[in-house]
Amino acid sequence: MRTVPYFSDTFPSSRRPAYPRQKGELKADVVIVGGGLTGTACALAFATSGVRVAVIEQDRIGAAGTAGSAGLLRQDFDASFQTTASRHGLRAARHLWQSARRASLDFAAALRRFGIRCDLTAQDQVLFTRNGAEAARRLKREYEARRAAGLEATWLNGSAFARETALEASGGIRIKQDTIDPYRACMGLAAAAAARGAAIFERTNVRRVRAGRKIVTVKTASGLVTAEAVVIATGAPIDDLRALRRHFVAREAYMVVTDPLPALVRRQVGKRTASLIDVPSTPDVDFPHMLRWMKDERVLFAGDDQAPTPARARDKTLTQRAGQLMYELSTWYPAISGTQPAWAWNLVHHESVDGLPVIGLHRNFPRHLFALGHGRHGAGVAWLAARLLVRLYRGESAKGDELFGFGRIL
Secondary structure, three states, X not given: OEOOOHHHHOOOHHHOOOOOOOOEEEEOXXXXXXXXXXXXXXXXXXXXXXXXXXEEOOOOXXXXXXXXXXXXXXXXXXXXXXXXXXXXXXXXXXXHHHHHHHHHHHHHHHHHHOOOOOOOEEOEEEEEOOOOHHHHHHHHHHHHHHHHOOOOOEEEEHHHHHHHHOOOOOEEEEEOEEEOOHHHHHHHHHHHHHHOOXXXXXXXXXXXXEEOOOOEEEEEOOEEEEEOEEEEEEEOOOHHHHHHHHHEEEEEEEEEEEOOOOHHHHOOOOOOOEEEEEOOOOOOOOOOEEEEEOOOOOEEEEEEEEOOOOHHHHHHHHHHHHHHHHHHHHHHOHHHOOOOEEEEEEEEEEEEOOOOOEEXXXXXXXXXXXXXXXXXXXXXXXXXXXXHHHHHHOOOOOOOHHHHOHHHOO
């Protein structure tokens, strides 16, 4: 079992570009801290708008949270629409969900338009529960709330769900979705941005960010970048912005990718046309497990979120969690019992206090644009952040953009 992310590990090393470290002084219009899917999507969006942009990544481009993600191009958020509506109001919740759907559709179109080959495939998602009658009623109310708000969703009754998935449940919510290889998508976005003039740097630590009246300066380990604005697209606040950490909670998720399923097993696991997410038994718990069918007859299975483990215990915990995930997968599909995990890895993501991504401005940080707390909501949030932040930078905000900012949770 390889304890590295599947998507980066299966990318040919001979095709992996190497970007330089940032050294000396550099001037740009916008500097982006973070070279994952969101950072590179922002770089491409700014570059195509004629903005001089620089990207600074402390590791390799796409090698951290992007490589470890599940590659779901969701048309919703990994959250309850009902809860969001009760917390922020129906109109705000509807706008947030509709924005997520449009961003995912636009992102898929952009990937095709720029010729980025990342295994873009239609694979709907189905939310379901096997956690008792009350959880089933809550899931049906979630569907009814989404439909009443005009959101795209289809209800599968028990028999339709069984024909689709070979699982027993009272029903499920089917939502349109695509899947991608997130690492290849990130590599493609970075290459497209670089071809349009973006300066991309990796293996460069950002030590300090300071905003002045007219410019912002980003001090790196071996240089300095000055710009009109800085985009923080790291998924979590960097060390120099630790005052923002009180708005986020760190969670550690685990993922496995199995060996290829034999033909006999494949005949016992349903149609394999939709990713599956099981709804928890209580409304205060996140969706705990996700299954994605892979192109090479493998299964990606994720879940068992917990508080981050200490570094000294990480390897042992990963081995334990991989075994636990394979056991839990076998309770879904007993035919998979005995199949081994070929890859296992962990992923630390940060959630905002209301569980939704935070994209926009903060009143205490001038010349800063943020894209934080988006890790578990799917790849579409990367494009949502890119388009929204370009509008903010150009002073052309659209109605409702403010709902994604810190004002929603402060």
